Amino acid sequence: MAPKSKASSKAAPIPESKAEPPPETVGERSTQRFYKTNILQKRCEEAGLAALTPAEKKTYSHAQLIIPVSQDRVPLSTKAEREYWKQVSKENLPIRRLRRNYDWGHDRQGRQLDTYRLAEFEERSLKQARLAALDIVHRRFLAKRDKARKEGSELPAEDVAEEKSTRAAMAVLRKELYGKITGPLAQDPKWDDVVPIPQAEPEDALARIAYPDDYAEAVSYLRAVMATEELSERCLRLTQLVINMNPAHYTVWLYRFRIVKALELPILDEIEWLNRVALQNLKNYQIWHHRQLLLDYYLPSISSDPVSVKKLAKSETDFISRILEEDTKNYHVWSYRQYLVGKLELWTPAELGAAQNMIEDDVRNNSAWSHRFFVVFSNPREATPGSLPTATDLKVSTATIDRELAYAKEKIALAPQNQSSWNYLRGVLVKSGRDFTTLDEFTEQFVSGLGEESEDVKSSHALDLLAEIYKAKGDKEKAKLCLERLAAKWDPVREGYWKYQIAELEK
Amino acid sequence: MSATSQPSGLPILATDAHVNYIQSLDTKKDELDYWLTEHLRINGLYWGLTALHLLNRPDALPRQETIDFVLSCQHDNGGFGAAPGHDAHMLSTVSAVQILAMADGFDDLEAKGKGKQQVGNYIANLQNRETGTFSGDEWGEEDTRFLYGALNALSLLGLLSLADVDKAVSYVVSCTNHDGGYGVRPGAESHSGQIFTCVATLAIAQRLDLVDKEKLGRWLSERQVPCGGLNGRPEKQEDVCYSWWVLSSLKIIDLVHWIDREALIRFILSCQDKESGGISDRPNNRVDVWHTCFGLAGLSLLGYPDMETVDPVYCMPKPVIKRILG
Numbered sequence: 001m002a003p004k005s006k007a008s009s010k011a012a013p014i015p016e017s018k019a020e021p022p023p024e025t026v027g028e029r030s031t032q033r034f035y036k037t038n039i040l041q042k043r044c045e046e047a048g049l050a051a052l053t054p055a056e057k058k059t060y061s062h063a064q065l066i067i068p069v070s071q072d073r074v075p076l077s078t079k080a081e082r083e084y085w086k087q088v089s090k091e092n093l094p095i096r097r098l099r100r101n102y103d104w105g106h107d108r109q110g111r112q113l114d115t116y117r118l119a120e121f122e123e124r125s126l127k128q129a130r131l132a133a134l135d136i137v138h139r140r141f142l143a144k145r146d147k148a149r150k151e152g153s154e155l156p157a158e159d160v161a162e163e164k165s166t167r168a169a170m171a172v173l174r175k176e177l178y179g180k181i182t183g184p185l186a187q188d189p190k191w192d193d194v195v196p197i198p199q200a201e202p203e204d205a206l207a208r209i210a211y212p213d214d215y216a217e218a219v220s221y222l223r224a225v226m227a228t229e230e231l232s233e234r235c236l237r238l239t240q241l242v243i244n245m246n247p248a249h250y251t252v253w254l255y256r257f258r259i260v261k262a263l264e265l266p267i268l269d270e271i272e273w274l275n276r277v278a279l280q281n282l283k284n285y286q287i288w289h290h291r292q293l294l295l296d297y298y299l300p301s302i303s304s305d306p307v308s309v310k311k312l313a314k315s316e317t318d319f320i321s322r323i324l325e326e327d328t329k330n331y332h333v334w335s336y337r338q339y340l341v342g343k344l345e346l347w348t349p350a351e352l353g354a355a356q357n358m359i360e361d362d363v364r365n366n367s368a369w370s371h372r373f374f375v376v377f378s379n380p381r382e383a384t385p386g387s388l389p390t391a392t393d394l395k396v397s398t399a400t401i402d403r404e405l406a407y408a409k410e411k412i413a414l415a416p417q418n419q420s421s422w423n424y425l426r427g428v429l430v431k432s433g434r435d436f437t438t439l440d441e442f443t444e445q446f447v448s449g450l451g452e453e454s455e456d457v458k459s460s461h462a463l464d465l466l467a468e469i470y471k472a473k474g475d476k477e478k479a480k481l482c483l484e485r486l487a488a489k490w491d492p493v494r495e496g497y498w499k500y501q502i503a504e505l506e507k
Numbered sequence: 508m509s510a511t512s513q514p515s516g517l518p519i520l521a522t523d524a525h526v527n528y529i530q531s532l533d534t535k536k537d538e539l540d541y542w543l544t545e546h547l548r549i550n551g552l553y554w555g556l557t558a559l560h561l562l563n564r565p566d567a568l569p570r571q572e573t574i575d576f577v578l579s580c581q582h583d584n585g586g587f588g589a590a591p592g593h594d595a596h597m598l599s600t601v602s603a604v605q606i607l608a609m610a611d612g613f614d615d616l617e618a619k620g621k622g623k624q625q626v627g628n629y630i631a632n633l634q635n636r637e638t639g640t641f642s643g644d645e646w647g648e649e650d651t652r653f654l655y656g657a658l659n660a661l662s663l664l665g666l667l668s669l670a671d672v673d674k675a676v677s678y679v680v681s682c683t684n685h686d687g688g689y690g691v692r693p694g695a696e697s698h699s700g701q702i703f704t705c706v707a708t709l710a711i712a713q714r715l716d717l718v719d720k721e722k723l724g725r726w727l728s729e730r731q732v733p734c735g736g737l738n739g740r741p742e743k744q745e746d747v748c749y750s751w752w753v754l755s756s757l758k759i760i761d762l763v764h765w766i767d768r769e770a771l772i773r774f775i776l777s778c779q780d781k782e783s784g785g786i787s788d789r790p791n792n793r794v795d796v797w798h799t800c801f802g803l804a805g806l807s808l809l810g811y812p813d814m815e816t817v818d819p820v821y822c823m824p825k826p827v828i829k830r831i832l833g
Contacts, residue, residue, distance in 0.1 A: 197592070223592060250643075251594045329743065335695040342694070364742040370696035373685060378694050389685040389694075390719065419729060419741040427685030493735075497728045497765035 026121050027114030030102050037097035038063075063093050070095050108179030124177070131173040137166050141189075163189050183217030190234055196220035197227065215245045226255055231262035240273075247281045253290045260294070267298040268315075275319055282323070285332040292339060299343065313344045321354060328358060334367045338374055347379035363411050366420040373424060376404060377431055392433040401432040409442055416446050416459035426465070440469050451481050460490040467501065476505055513812055517772055520811060521781040525799065526564050528784025529555045532796055548590040549580055553602035554800035556609055560824040561803045561815045565609070574612040577603045578620045585625030597633055597643045600626065601656035608663050609827050627666035630657050639674025651682060651691055655704035658711045659821060663831055672712050679705045680717055687722030699730060699739040699752040706756045710820045715760065724762040727753050735770030736789075746788045747778050747798045750805030751822070758808055758819035768809050775802045 023029035035042045040060045044052065052060060068074045069084055076084060088095055104113035107124075116124065141155075141163045148155050164187065171182035185191045198220045218241050225235050239256040242249060260270055271294060278287045295316075302308040320337050324330065341351060352375050358368035377383050377393065382400060387393040408425040412418065429436060446462035449455045457463055467482035480502060487498035512518055532555060552573065559567045580587045580603060586595025587603035604626065607616055616623060633641045634657065641653040654675055661667045682689045682705060688697025689705035702723070709715050730737040730753045736745030737753045750771060757763045777790045779802070785794025786802035800822075807817040816825040 250596070254594075329740070331691070331696065331698060331740075335691050338692065338694045366741040366743075367696050370684070370690075374694035377685075388681070388683055390683050390687070390722075423686045423726075423741065430685060493731050493733060493767045493770060494728050494765060495767065497725065497762075500762075500765065 024117055025114065026104060026116045026118065027112075029118065030098075030104075030114065034098045034100055037094060039094065059091065059093065062087075062091055066093055066095060108177070127173050127177055131170060131177065134166055134170045134173070138163065138170065141166070145189075160189050181213045181217075183214055185217055185221050185238075191221060194221055194224045197223040215242075218242050218245065219249075222252060222255075226251075231259045233263065235259055236263070236265075243277060247277065247284045247286065250286050253286045257290060257293050261297065267294050270294055271315075275322075278319075278323060279326065282327045282330060288332045288336045291336065295340075295343065309344065313340075313346060316340055316344075317346070317351070317354065324358065328362060328365055329367045331367070334371060337371060341375060342378075347375060347381060351375050359411065363415050364418050364420055366423075369420045369424050373427055376400065389427065390430065393431050394433060396431060401428060401434075404428045405432075412459075416462065419461060422459070422461035422465070435472070436465070437469050437472050439465065440473075443469065447482075450485060455485070457485070457490050460486060463490055471505060480505055515812065517769070517811070518776040520776060520806065520814075521779055521784065522562050522564075522813075524781060524784035525779070525786075525803070526559065526562055526567050526784070528780075528794070528799065529558055529796065530567055549577065549587060549599045549606070550589065550602045551796050552576070553605050554796045556606055557817075557823060558796070558800045558803045560609060560827070561807045561817055563813065563815050565824075570610050570612075573606065573610050574615045575619075577606050577610075577612070578615060581620050583621065585621050585627070585629035587626075595629065597630065597641060597653045597656055600630060601660045604660040604663050605821070605823060608831055609823060611830075613664075623664045623666065627661055627664050627669050630661055631666070631669035633657065634670055634675070636671060636674070639671060639676070639678040641675075651679065651689070651701050651704045651708070654678065655708045655711075658708050662711050663821070667711075676709065676712050676714050676717070679708050683719075687719055687724075687726045696740065697726065699727070699737070699749050699756070702727070703752040703756050706759050707820045710759050718760060720760040720762065724757060724760055724765055727757050728762070728765040731766045731771065735767065735772075735774035737766075737771065744789070745774070747775055747786055747802045747805070748788065750775050751801035751808075754805050754808050755819040755822065763808070772806060772809050772811060775805055778802060 020032060023032050040052065040056055040063065043056075044060060049057065049060070066084075066088060069076060087093075102114075106112050113121070113124075141159065144159070145155050167182070167187040167189075171187055174180045174182060185196075196217065198216070218238065222238055222242055225238065236256065236259045239252050239259065242252045243256070259265075260267070271291065274287060274291055274294070278284075278291075281287060298312075299309075302312065317337075317340070320333060320340070323333055327333070340346065352372065355368050355372040355375060358365050359372065362368075373389065377387075377389065377396065382396055384393050384395045387395075405425065405428055408421050408428060411421040412425065415421070425439070429439070443462045443465050446458040447456070447466060450457075450463075463482050463486055467479045467486070470476075470479035470482065483498045483502045483505070487495045487502075491498070532551065552568075556565075556568060556573065559565055577587070579591045580589070580593070580599065582588065582595045584595060585600075586597075587600045588595050589599040593599070607613055613623065616626070630641075633643075633653070635642065639654075640651075641657040643650065643653050657670060658667065658672070658675065661670055679689070681693045682691070682695070682701070684690055684697045686697050688699075689702045690696050690698060691701050695701075706715075706718060706723070709717055729741070730739070730749060732738055732745050734745060736747070737749040738745045739749050739752065754763065754766075754771070757765065775786070778788070778792070778798070779786045780794050783794075784799075785796070786799040787794045788798050803814070804817045804822055807814045808819060817823070818825045818828040821828050
């Protein structure tokens, strides 16, 4: 029931106060409406109670008094109630009036809705209406799908695609209106049967708001499908989604391998995909373990076909070369390469050449030197199988030993202060069983005028080796001088080590 | 004594800042990194707790909560995941055992968890009885890190007999390289991290006689570069974490004096964030709990004043190891 006409015989009509400007915000409009239904309130506030006529005063105070009754805060007997309504009607009291300070609530940013401009508010209401309409469409889809499934069929792809766009639109609206995030998986009808398992974290509002949404959603679906051990096409895509966001998540890799096996996916396709991931994540080692699992699984199926094995070796080494261009000393890649050489028996000139190319590019690449040593001295056709890298192996031919010594010497001449090439030289010498003293002439060329004013040392490693050579030859004095000069000038950071060697000398 | 150096003339370690930094780690849930490193949660707790012990502030993390969190990561098979709901893995299981050891929580493991024996069985079952190696989980990724972790945890549990230690030792020996170091598998390049896992494994197995100490010590001492820091491989950049991998290996073979102690202390301290706490890989880089733990462990090994002594084999406080192993 609308409030009755303001014109009443008892309550004198009030002259319109100066015309109000139209409201701009929701709050202003509410205030204006409040005064429109509380006619005397404004005059009383502006001019004071004393300025009202006696009739107005009576109406005003009666109007205040009826509030507790109209709000049912004061229970009346039936008779009193009848009297009460009679009076209200007679006085034409404004009983159906608006209350002050209506709470419109706030939006997702915490902004009070009554500060919204009217046009903004209308836009918001329209969005709410659109969301409600989309929700009806969405529910219709669910009902249709249920019905179809009961009849043993699935809805056509167009329907599913349409539902997807409905949900996408709903997600946008929900986010805009309420700040609720609907991730891409929740928007995809193909995932409707999975109830995601979010990470159990303490109830902490801050943490929940700031959780990276898409990642959190993907991982919570991952937990759900792993719990039911589902191995399907969509799970494969889900693992890709998680890996793209966080390739260090080791569990997802293992799960992916299980899916690849269960679905009998072409291994070469998986490797192809893996190449792209590897190039984007150079420091990740799960990728290389996954690759090794794939290879171990795949090889038996082609081992009787030498052409396929050769092709695989070629594509693998090509890719390794490609990735080593990006990161020449990557430990995971090199260690995979050693696995590959053993597995595919790549004790070949090409493999040796690959390591050599890397050394030519950067003579200080210790990984490449190390690989060369492996390819030469672990080759079962040339070396004693199982011979440790630290052990002499007389099975290795003189020609090979000479070739490797010459190679190391050539590279030392290029960069005398390079640890890698000196270490290699020593390693080859141990393998050969030859005496260190055979290197005296070569080594001496990097040192001149030791202990004299003209002292010139092109390599502390040479000086170090010379100390050993002199010691082996029994020339303690010369050996001691080398060690003293190392401690004093050419490698003082390792003073402790050189002092130890000097003490050993004097034993 | 000035405000920036010790009486010994060494720079000051910002102990309080480091303690605050570690305590704050679990409150950074509004940062993406926190979630992306969920698969390392329990390892992170081990690094943080070890660092606090070395700073002589073992109570800076609530003990019972720590134990309860660790036990909430345990599976029926005895293994531990990195966080509740994560699959069990060797590395998180080792961290769990180490944390429980430090927090004196083995009784809780018996009463509220699945018990020591079950943990030991989980680890021992991951050993490849033919090669001696251990895999990280049921999927078979094999790595000398797992081998070391397995022996570390089994010995703390007093269950070393569950593993074939001789086989493990011979695998480690097969990873030896011509330069005296060790790689991740036979033939793989020597790497300081792998050397630590191999040498510490041999120490637990009481087979240090198999190490060519002079050759290895020579290679390890060559890791020190002119700025005082240590690198992990020849011709690579220095990094605080190698203060642990290289140094602990040198300590185990008793040759720490082959490097310049003071230069390394200065390098590590130049990587600390004195205001907000934490240590980074190199000066002025971003700190993280991993480098913080190993930087502090390095300082402890170098005998920096007022720190708890670290055990070079277990990377845990020495008194804890003494309490457990006697």
